[in-house]
Amino acid sequence: MSFFALRENVQIENIAIGVFDGLHLGHQKILQTLLSQGNSENCLVLSFDPHPLVIISPEQAPPMLISLAQKKTLLHLYGISHVLFIQFDQRFRQLTAEAFLTGLKQIFPRLKTIVVGEDFRFGWHAEGNVNFLKEMGKKLKFETLVVPPLTFNGEPIASTRIRKAIIERNFGLASELIGRSYRIEGVVTTGQGAGKEIGFPTANLKDVVQLLPPSGVYGCQVEYKKEIFLGVVNHGRRPTIQEEGKLVIEVHLLNFKGNLYGEKLSLFNFLFLREEKKFDSLYALKSQIEKDIQRTKEFFLPKFPQ
The missing domain is CATH 2.40.30.30 (Riboflavin kinase-like)
Structure with missing residues (x-):
């Protein structure tokens, strides 16, 4: 759905934001943190479709680990009742980080918590990061919770690491990082x-x-x-x-x-x-x-x- 077509929602108070490709163990930790702030009725996962790099830099866009349908199914399996996929297009891409957060607060006026991973970037030219998110939270009256990456065998769990494991036919490692079979x-x-x-x-x-x-x-x-x-x-x-x-x-x-x-x-x-x-x-x-x-x-x- 287009971000600019969203209507006011007074039910949602807590939002986790990210691409969440693969919904691996690190992503699942973000979801757990989100649900710890409220319940299934006032929590929302906000993601993007297509992957932002498809629009920003198509030649660098990675192959997906899960389809959109799989992502929806898994999010509900992990206890998320409300999921919103924002259409990532050129218009949304050009939105500044401040304009995005201001718009988000207008759409969700009862917003009190945003949960992200520590490498979260957003806004035009990826100008927004977790520090900017925290500063804007003071202004817009929401708390920012930053979830550090989980590690496995001393290395962070990340979608890029899972892709590498699959390309190397290391399906056991990929499944360990995802938390389920690929x-x-x-x-x-x-x-x-x-x-x-x-x-x-x-x-x-x-x-x-x-x-x-x-x-x-x-x-x-x-x-x-x-x-x-x-x-x-x-x-x-x-x-x-x-x-x-x-x-x-x-x-x-x-x-x-x-x-x-x-x-x-x-x-x-x-x-x-x-x-x-x-x-x-x-x-x-x-x-x-x-x-x-x-x-x-x-x-x-x-x-x-x-």
Whole structure:
């Protein structure tokens, strides 16, 4: 929603502000601090869509760790009843830090607490920081609570660190920093049907906005309509099937029969199996997929019996 179209709200008294990409453990600490100031009815999380860097410096905009839909779901899961996503566009970008806070106080006249992380910046050219926020709080009569970053193994928990872990296929570390399994979500679309021809039908995913791990073959768990399946994922160009194919992400669900087209799948608990490669024949590819499936079962079934 446009910041300039917001109407007065006399219910909200406490606001946490941030991008909150990934909603990792550090972000969750901010949410806990917010809720400690009031209750679910007078607390609000204010975030931005798209990520500010998409507008400010598109070439530096990071891939998202969670989609907007995931963020909404997780915020409610963490006890936040009121969520507001401000449309970050050129007009909002040019708003000064003082004008933003003055406008915020006008929209939420009972505002008494703002909660942010210590690296929070806002306003035109990122002129506002936590010190400015505290000074403006004296003028506008609200308190500023600054939540220091949490650390893990001596380093701060941050979205950039999580992205690095995923790119390095260190899914265990990524999950530790997030506080839950890293998930990729997408909607099943039509593919070439090549997997079905060799006995391993795959669900091709579209509308995936989250950061993907490097190309390769992975074992994983797949959630579909609240049921959990094992899966083997290929993220790559399928060189055995098609020369210079486009980059795709596809998953074969073990022990599943049915039509998944148009359905949403959530992939998590990734296990790197191997790099993608071109095989001499479809028979050789099929033989390798059988090995991938066996290794996936050997890894997951002792931990998650089905």
